[in-house]
Amino acid sequence: MQQISVSPVFVGRGSEITELTDALRRAGAGSPQTVLIGGEAGVGKTRLLEEFLDRARATGGGVAATVGGCPEVGAEGLPYAPLATALRRLHRSLGAELETAAAGLEGHLARLLPDFGEDDGGPNDEYGRARLFEHTARLFERLGADRTLVLAVEDLHWADRSTRELLAYLVRTLHRARVVLVATYRTDDLHRRHPLRPFLAELERLRTVRRLELERFGPGEVAAQLAGILGTAAPDRQLVDRIHRRSEGNPFFVEELATSYREGCSAGLTDSLRDILLVRVEALDEETQRVLRIAAEGGSYVEHALLAAVLEDEEALIESLRTAVGASILRPDTDGDGYRFRHALVREAVSDDLLPGERHRINRRFATALEEQPHLVGADVRPARLANYWYHAHDPARALPTALDAARAARRRNAFAEQLRMLERALELWDEVSEDVLAHTLRPYDWAETYPPGSCDHSAEDQDCGRIQLIDVLAEAVVAARRSGDRERGLSLAKRGLKLVDETEHPVRAAWFRMNRARMLGHLNRAGNHDEAAHARRLVENLPPSAVQAEVLALSAGIAMLTDPTEEDVRLAERAAEIAREVGAHAIEQHARMTLGSLRSDLHHDPERGIAELAEAVAATRGLGVPDVLLRGINNLASMLQSLGRAEEAVALAREGLEAADGNGLLRNVGTILTGNLAEALLDLGRVDEATELLADSERVDPPGTHAEFLDRLRGDLAVRRGDLTTAAGMLAQARASKHNCQFQHGVPISRLAMVLAARAGRPAEARAELLAVVEGHLPAGNESSLFPLLALGAGMEADHRGLPELDRDRAAVLARIAAAAAGLTPKAPLHEGWARLVAAELARAEGADTPEHWEAAAAVLRSTGLPYPLALVLLRAGEAEVLAGRREAGAERLREARELAGVRGDSWLLAEIDALAERAGLALAARPSAAPARPAPAGDSFGLTPRERDVLRLLARGRTNRQIAEELYISPKTASVHVSNILGKLGVAGRGEAAALAHRLRLFPEELVPAGR
Structure with missing residues (x-):
């Protein structure tokens, strides 16, 4: 990085340099750091960065530093520019070391920096973008293995969206690399809606990110x-x-x-900033000022050869450049044959001082020179530069086609936000260009990107889809908006497209727009996706087979699969697969078959057929080169197997899916839900340490919002097992804050976690309300694996709180609702059957009518699953029933088995319940393993009773009067009376008799359980 400051000494900024040096030290110890340096224009951000980089390099061979700047043109379609510049500089300093680090990644990294060679030719979709990000992170991880790497990005306020998103990805994912990321930005450019504002706010939440604000000098x-x-x-x-x-x-x-x-x-x-900035420019000779005016319109960086082509007289140009460099207005760029203004403010002032016609003329000269000699600038920046020159030349006829070319180039680099910006510019210019110009200057677009094969329904005069139309630009913009994550903009563009489409003349095209609206509404969790999908179906229903028709039908069936599927949806999925097969849309065919497998399992109660359908679709997808479809199938199959109790198979599949996601750069995308499926299957098997490590790793990676609620809920379940209810409550809050938890498949387990926490906190009415909120609504088919555990928990809580007046009044109605919900479910596997029998046993216990036979019936089925839970819970209840029936040895045997399974599961609450029951019954179980979690607080504490109030309640349950209680506890009768009043209030009972009955019913004290019979 070249020193550009006029001052030969570094002034002030002692605390900032210390902060940066500390970050370098922490990164060297293996903890990557990010430092964001903000301040107004001219406050010294670059000077501070120069000083830090000089000091970092001075530490010796253990540090490599590189820097790239965001050009102002980056906001208009030039993606990844600072990263490409930084990598080029790094290549010059490291040479073969960089090439070694990039080995095997070149095809992906070529989209970031063409110097790596030819790109891999993979699809230009959102998954290709994820692969690019993943492989960039790997490159920096490899480079940071043997040294500390400093990557600096200047002028982040000008960064394109793709650059911001790639930087954010690096910040979140480089959690083991010796890397320091430093970025500077202007605070005075950050207006209220500037896109950098939310970016900075999001990064500041991360532990490894520091934000420095430079103040003016005193x-x-x-x-x-x-x-x-x-x-x-x-x-x-x-x-x-x-x-x-x-x-x-x-x-x-x-x-x-x-x-x-x-x-x-x-x-x-004068006091005006503009005069201060221009005073030294105006002191130069006229020819040098003319060169500076032209250079200012060339961009933040302008190549010498391009300037020479625009000015024609190279000898005069060199003299003027020498003068401008000597005056510290321009500086030669050390990485190429070109120049930059010493400070961007000067370039802005020079550019702003131009007359409108003068600016247009200069930009036209740049555009003309670049069209005549394309080699004057790098191939990676040429399309965006040319598009911007023509745009600022106010020549719509030339600006429109070049904007489309720049959009294509951005798409090839998976820079979808920049592609969208250029497409929107084309839309802006469209009406300013005559039909004749449109017909002769716009070359055909790549239809396959927007319309799948067979869906193009242009009119004959458009030369078999050869001529681009406004509707096509809109369609491509919809795709770019969807892929860039700007789904709100995508909805607006699709709506505009639908206004231009005559559904009668072009039903396929209209259906395509409707289908994309349905997708984006679904992602935004907004109403209307069902209606849009249904409208699209009506449009293509009676048309000849096409890929769009197949995709519309498959989408409709997929939406229903996640909400409330019916037999009609099975037929839709079957038809979608048939049509896709007929027209050769192989990826859509397998996508439809995956939906079909899930529907057949859910609606036909035929899990084996569903598994076979899914497995065949996964096998057929492996050779198609569509990793997103493949991973969807692996994920669905793993989820189905886990829900049926086949957790070992689910673990193997989920691991395979994660490896495939990692290899395709999708680990932080679809890998999130695969991580959840793997963790849940591991927890089912009792492999708690593996699940804990997996969830901790995923938290460090900071996955995207989609399906994050799944992982948060699992972390909450794990915290409950450890007895850490505070952490579990935090995870519950995070899971409920997600927009995805409203889907039934996600919402039911989250409600179950909420019930557990409410009950453990002594809020049984709240736990009941959580249950009723689920069971009193519509219960879609195919959710046995989540509903049976919820119903069992609800029935068990009703049994635990029998005798509590607050709940007794409505208990019969609640139990009837639970029984009705259970009767509406169809067990499809031994695990489901075991849960169903557990529900029946808990319902009987809630009415005081359970027998050992109820629990043995459930245990007999659950043993065949090989899973520790809910078998451990059933054996606890069976042991209690046996003891109460007078069969102490049988009870002890059940409790020993339950205790072993609870230990495997790592369930502190269940272990404590088993030990408490054995203690009350006087049963000798095996000594508690030293690693077993500590026993939680006594049950009475869930009502908020103090230790002294528990002592009073114990005596009250024995029928003692206030005076007798006072004598036994060595307190005054008045104090005893106060304690009794407090206890009645906390238990929510009207008198001493109800309090004693409740204490007996909840078995709060050892005296309540009679060892030798009922």
């Missing part, structure tokens, strides 16, 4: 800066005061004023 620092610039130990105090006042402490303005003073030009300066 008088002392301005004096030190002036001393360095003027070469004097003690500058004149009046000069210091004057320059500090006029510059307001902005170091760049101090430099400008000091240089003007040194050159004898201080008199006559």
Whole structure:
């Protein structure tokens, strides 16, 4: 990085340098760091960065540093520019080491930096973008293995969206690399809706990110800066005061004023910023000023050859450039044959000083020169540069086709936000271009990107889909918006497209727009996706087979699969697969078959057929080169197997899916839900340590919002097992904050977690309300694996709180609702049958009518699953029933088995319940393993009773009066009376008798359980 400051000394910024140096040290120890440096234009961000990089390099061979700047043109379609520049510079310094680190990744990284060679030719979709991000992260991880790498990005306020998203990805994922990411940005450019604002806010939440705000200099620092610039130990105090006042402490303005003073030009300066910025430019000769005006329109960086082509007289150009460089207005770029303005503010001021016609003429000259000699700029930046030159030349006929070319180039690099920006520019220009020009200047677009094969229904005069139309630009913009994540914009564009489409003449095209609206509404969790999908179906229903028709039908069936499927949806999926097969849309065919497998399992109660259908679709997809469809199938199959109790098979499939996601750069995309499926299957098997590590790793990676609620809920379940209810409550809150938890398949397990936490906190009415909120609504088919555990928990809680007046009044109705919901479910596997029998046993216990036979019936089925839960819970209840029936040895045997399974599961609450029951019954179980979790607080504490109130309640349950209680506890009768009143209030009962009955019913004390019979 070239020093550009006028001042030869570095002034101030001691705390900031310390912060950056500490970040370098922490990164060197293996903890990657990110430092964001903000401040107004000219406050010294670049100077601070220069000093830090110099100090970092001075530490020796253990540090490699590189820097890239965001060009102002980046906001208009030039993606990844700072990363590409930084990598080029790194290549110059590391040479073969960078090539070794990139080995095997070149095809993907070529989209970021063409110097890596030819790209891999993979699909330009959102998954291709994810692969690019993943492989970029791997490159930096490899480079940071043997050294500390400093990657600096300047002028982040000008960064394109793709650059911001790639940087955010690196910040979140480089959790083991020795890397320091530093970025600078202008705070005065961040208006209320600037896209950098939410980006910075999101990054600041991460532990490894620090944000520094540079303040203006005070008088002392301005004096030190002036001393360095003027070469004097003690500058004149009046000069210091004057320059500090006029510059307001902005170091760049101090430099400008000091240089003007040194050159004898201080008199006559105005207070306006524009005059301060232009004063040194205006002091140059006219020819040099002309060169600077032209260079200012060339962009943040302009190549020498391009300038020479625009100006034609290279000898005069060189002289003018030499003058501008000598005046510290321009500086040669050390990485190429070109120039940059020493400060972007100067370039802005020079550009703003141009007359409108002058600006248009200069941009036309740049565009013409670049069209005639394309080699003058790099191939990676040429399309966007040319599009911007023609746009600012105010030549719509040339700006429109070049904007489309730039959009194509951005799409090839998976820079979908920049593609969208260029497409929107084309839409803006469309009406300004005549039909004749459109017909002769716009080359055909790549229809396969927007319309699948067989769906193009252009009219004959459009030369078999050869001529691009406005509707096609809109369609491509819809795709770009969807892939870039700007689904709100995508909805708006699709709506505009539908206004231009006559559904009668072009039903396929209209259906395509409707289908995309349905997808985006679904992602946004907004109403209307069903209606849009249904409308699209009506449009293609009676048309000849096409890929769009197949995809519309498959989408409709898929939406229904996640909500409330019917037999009609099975037929839709079957028809979608048949049509896709007929027209050769193989990926859509397998996508439809995957939906079909799930529907057949859910609706036909035929899990084996569903598994076979899914497995065949997965096998057929392996050779299609569509990793997103393949991973969807693996994920669905793993989820289905786990829900049926076949957890070992689910673990193997989920691991395969994660490996495939990793290999295709999708680990932080679809890998999130695969991680959840793997963790849930591991937890089912009792492999708690593996699941804990997996969930901890995924949390460090900070996955995207989609399906994050799944992982949060699993973390909450795991915290409950450990007895950490505070963490579990936090995870529940996060899961419920997600927009996806409203889907039934996600919502039911989250409700179950909420019930557990409410019950453990002594809020049984709240737990019941959670249950009723689910069972009193519509219960879609195919959710046995989540509904049976919920119903069992609800019935068990009703049994546990029998005798509590607050709940007793409505208990019969609640139990009837649970029984009705259970009767409406169809067990499809031994695990489901075991849960169903557990529900029946808990319902009987809630009415005081359970027998050992109820629990043995459930245990007999559950043993065949090989899973520790819910068998451990059933054996606890069976042991209790056996003891109460007088069969103490049988009870002890059940409790020993339950205790072993609870230990495998890592369930502290269940272990405590088993031990408490054995203690009350006087049963000797095996000694508690040293690693077993500690026993939680006594059950009475769930009502908020203090230890003294528990003592009083124990005596009250034995029928003691207040005076007797006082005598036994050595307290006054009045104090005993106060304790009794508090206890009645906390238990929610009306009198002493109800309190005693409740204590007996909840078995709060050892005296309540009689060892030798009922």
